[in-house]
Amino acid sequence: xxxxxxxxxxxxxxxxxxxxxxxxxxxxxxxxxxxxxxxxxxxxxxxxxxxxxxxxxxxxxxxxxxxxxxxxxxxxxxxxxxxxxxxxxxxxxxxxxxxxxxxxxxxxxxxxxxxxxxxxxxxxxxxxxxxxxxxxxxxxxxxxxxxxxxxxxxxxxxxxxxxxxxxxxxxxxxxxxxxxxxxxxxxxxxxxxxxxxxxxxxxxxxxxxxxxxxxxxxxxxxxxxxxxxxxxxxxxxxxxxxxxxxxxxxxxxxxxxxxxxxxxxxxxxxxxxxxxxxxxxxxxxxxxxxxxxxxxxxxxxxxxxxxxxxxxxxxxxxxxxxxxxxxxxxxxxxxxxxxxxxxxxxxxxxxxxxxxxxxxxxxxxxxxxxxxxxxxxxxxxxxxxxxxxxxxxxxxxxxxxxxxxxxxxxxxxxxxxxxx
Amino acid sequence: xxxxxxxxxxxxxxxxxxxxxxxxxxxxxxxxxxxxxxxxxxxxxxxxxxxxxxxxxxxxxxxxxxxxxxxxxxxxxxxxxxxxxxxxxxxxxxxxxxxxxxxxxxxxxxxxxxxxxxxxxxxxxxxxxxxxxxxxxxxxxxxxxxxxxxxxxxxxxxxxxxxxxxxxxxxxxxxxxxxxxxxxxxxxxxxxxxxxxxxxxxxxxxxxxxxxxxxxxxxxxxxxxxxxxxxxxxxxxxxxxxxxxxxxxxxxxxxxxxxxxxxxxxxxxxxxxxxxxxxxxxxxxxxx
Numbered sequence: 001x002x003x004x005x006x007x008x009x010x011x012x013x014x015x016x017x018x019x020x021x022x023x024x025x026x027x028x029x030x031x032x033x034x035x036x037x038x039x040x041x042x043x044x045x046x047x048x049x050x051x052x053x054x055x056x057x058x059x060x061x062x063x064x065x066x067x068x069x070x071x072x073x074x075x076x077x078x079x080x081x082x083x084x085x086x087x088x089x090x091x092x093x094x095x096x097x098x099x100x101x102x103x104x105x106x107x108x109x110x111x112x113x114x115x116x117x118x119x120x121x122x123x124x125x126x127x128x129x130x131x132x133x134x135x136x137x138x139x140x141x142x143x144x145x146x147x148x149x150x151x152x153x154x155x156x157x158x159x160x161x162x163x164x165x166x167x168x169x170x171x172x173x174x175x176x177x178x179x180x181x182x183x184x185x186x187x188x189x190x191x192x193x194x195x196x197x198x199x200x201x202x203x204x205x206x207x208x209x210x211x212x213x214x215x216x217x218x219x220x221x222x223x224x225x226x227x228x229x230x231x232x233x234x235x236x237x238x239x240x241x242x243x244x245x246x247x248x249x250x251x252x253x254x255x256x257x258x259x260x261x262x263x264x265x266x267x268x269x270x271x272x273x274x275x276x277x278x279x280x281x282x283x284x285x286x287x288x289x290x291x292x293x294x295x296x297x298x299x300x301x302x303x304x305x306x307x308x309x310x311x312x313x314x315x316x317x318x319x320x321x322x323x324x325x326x327x328x329x330x331x332x333x334x335x336x337x338x339x340x341x342x343x344x345x346x347x348x349x350x351x352x353x354x355x356x357x358x359x360x361x362x363x364x365x366x367x368x369x370x371x372x373x374x375x376x377x378x379x380x381x382x383x384x385x386x387x388x389x390x391x392x393x394x395x396x397x398x399x400x401x402x403x404x405x406x407x408x409x410x411x412x413x414x415x416x417x418x419x420x
Numbered sequence: 421x422x423x424x425x426x427x428x429x430x431x432x433x434x435x436x437x438x439x440x441x442x443x444x445x446x447x448x449x450x451x452x453x454x455x456x457x458x459x460x461x462x463x464x465x466x467x468x469x470x471x472x473x474x475x476x477x478x479x480x481x482x483x484x485x486x487x488x489x490x491x492x493x494x495x496x497x498x499x500x501x502x503x504x505x506x507x508x509x510x511x512x513x514x515x516x517x518x519x520x521x522x523x524x525x526x527x528x529x530x531x532x533x534x535x536x537x538x539x540x541x542x543x544x545x546x547x548x549x550x551x552x553x554x555x556x557x558x559x560x561x562x563x564x565x566x567x568x569x570x571x572x573x574x575x576x577x578x579x580x581x582x583x584x585x586x587x588x589x590x591x592x593x594x595x596x597x598x599x600x601x602x603x604x605x606x607x608x609x610x611x612x613x614x615x616x617x618x619x620x621x622x623x624x625x626x627x628x629x630x631x632x633x634x635x636x637x638x639x640x641x642x643x644x645x646x647x648x649x650x651x652x653x654x655x656x657x658x659x660x661x662x663x664x665x666x667x668x669x670x671x672x673x674x675x676x677x678x679x680x681x682x683x684x685x686x687x688x689x690x691x692x693x694x695x696x697x698x699x700x701x702x703x704x705x706x707x708x
Contacts, residue, residue, distance in 0.1 A: 020645050030637070030638040030639050030640050030652065030654075031639060031640065032639070032640045032650070033634070033635065033639035033640060033641055033653075034514065034515075034516060034641075034642050034644050035514075035630075035631070035639075035641040035643070035653070036510075036511035036512075036514050036599060036601050036628075036631065036643065036644055036645070037631045037633060037661075037665055038641040038642060038643040038646075038649050038650075039601075039639055039643060039649065039662050040664040040665040040666075040668060041651040041660075041661045041664075042651075042657055042660050043651055043658055044652070044657065091582055110642070166519065187434070196600050200545065258679075292664075
């Protein structure tokens with residue numbers, strides 16, 4: 001058993017020792033003695049000091065010492081500590097789009113868990129998921145996430161996971177397997193990094209640098225098309241992927257086109273659906289405008305949503321390409337097509353499937369911020385201290401202290417009255 | 421007559437005489453010299469005849485020899501009403517559990533009463549305690565038993581003033597047996613009045629040896645008549661206590677004697693027969 005606040009128990013032990021001393025040397029009222037000539041005694045003192053070689057009132061002393069020790073132990077927050085190892089490890093695996101090679105990240109993680117140190121593996125992109133070390137192989141076949149990574153989210157998850165590991169080890173090492181792209185570091189990252197009471201070991205992997213973001217529509221839009229302003233400024237190169245925009249149901253020809261690796265987008269933007277104030281979100285872009293809704297196919301993956309959570313656009317993979325169904329109707333009148341957020345949403349909906357973007361590595365200052373100045377792993381007691389929950393033993397010890405206090409009062413009340 | 425625990429005491433004081441300190445004024449024939457001079461057979465002196473003297477008291481033989489008229493004077497003897505006033509306040513119940521002060525007070529009262537009763541003096545008793553008991557002076561044989569029963573039935577407790585008993589006593593000789601820890605000033609004033617009226621007032625001051633020498637070690641002394649008075653008595657204060665107590669004893673004796681009261685200090689270590697003989701003997705010497 002260990003104490004989370006051992007100073008409280010030390011204070012109680014000190015007070016108990018003082019209590020023993022008080023019982024040895026006490027200013028006390030001696031036994032009463034009937035003396036008719038009391039009036040001739042100088043009225044000077046009502047208490048006398050008496051030192052003894054053995055404590056007086058042994059039962060009271062025992063109760064008082066037990067009261068102090070149990071109360072001190074309760075406030076010292078005792079915990080029944082399990083057997084611990086020297087080191088545990090939290091491994092943060094970057095699965096975001098910034099990683100050039102997802103298998104490389106898995107290989108690094110496998111190397112880390114091979115040394116037998118108890119580890120918790122947290123895979124992250126914009127979200128986090130805790131996986132078991134034995135489940136690493138299941139990640140082998142999957143490609144990286146197309147979403148942006150968030151080291152802040154990973155640090156929060158690591159902090160939570162470390163509390164559990166801290167119960168089994170004296171220190172916890174945090175390993176970050178990531179290319180450390182600039183896009184993965186946000187304003188919250190420095191503060192969250194400061195919350196980690198130790199060094200962060202960074203295992204840097206290759207950063208994705210190639211981009212497949214250039215694309216073009218198979219057929220140019222008419223001049224009065226509402227989607228025109230969104231795609232008007234795009235620079236198109238010779239190797240750009242092709243997106244077919246259809247206003248009708250997808251035909252067999254369209255499907256065959258998608259299977260060949262192209263992208264087919266079914267978007268009847270001129271639908272007569274009644275326009276209402278709606279919120280539309282795609283990625284980080286949100287627009288609130290008078291838009292119409294159309295029911296989209298529910299079989300695909302949602303890539304855009306309305307403000308109420310319903311799907312505004314879905315995507316179904318087909319061969320090496322995909323088919324998208326967009327249920328957003330744009331009113332004929334209005335300037336929504338000129339708004340940059342809306343234009344970014346349109347470009348995202350028309351962009352090719354499996355689009356990749358080039359990432360920029362974080363600067364040296366950011367990397368230094370994440371690695372930190374210390375070289376030591378985080379101490380388990382520090383990690384536990386910030387997230388300790390009261391032990392049930394504390395309540396029982398406190399109840400025991402109250403019981404001792406009541407017993408002490410009863411014993412004191414029932415003590416033999418002073419007799420002459 | 422069953423005298424119970426007082427039997428040995430009564431045997432020890434048998435034959436002791438306790439004469440009055442001065443001539444008594446009573447008319448009843450007794451053992452104490454009376455202020456009156458009359459027709460008794462105990463010749464005292466001759467005195468020249470003065471006009472108004474009873475011619476029957478003229479000594480005619482002396483007249484025939486000296487040709488001068490002398491009156492023959494004789495000494496009358498009378499009884500002396502004696503009353504015992506016993507302090508039965510809580511302070512007399514000391515030390516616990518032997519109650520030596522109360523025991524000595526009882527035995528002194530019974531012993532002195534028996535001595536007075538043996539001289540045919542009427543004796544009475546007043547117990548100044550919670551259960552007050554007053555026996556008027558009587559000369560009958562059973563009065564001693566009544567006194568013994570009354571004293572044995574009394575347990576010292578509470579606080580009772582002695583002055584009213586001194587004032588109300590119907591006797592010429594008052595024996596106040598007390599520890600003087602009660603209403604001393606009032607008692608002194610009442611005693612002064614009785615002395616002024618030619619009564620003989622004797623104060624027997626009962627002092628326990630434990631009062632002079634309390635037990636060793638620190639104790640919380642509690643006044644039995646004033647329980648709120650609680651004071652620590654330990655080695656450092658013992659000397660101061662003893663000095664104050666002795667000083668008070670001396671002052672008290674001086675004050676009482678100055679008021680015409682006969683003061684007798686009685687320690688609880690003193691045997692009752694010895695105390696009775698001391699009181700009666702001193703009186704006899706003073707009377708002589």
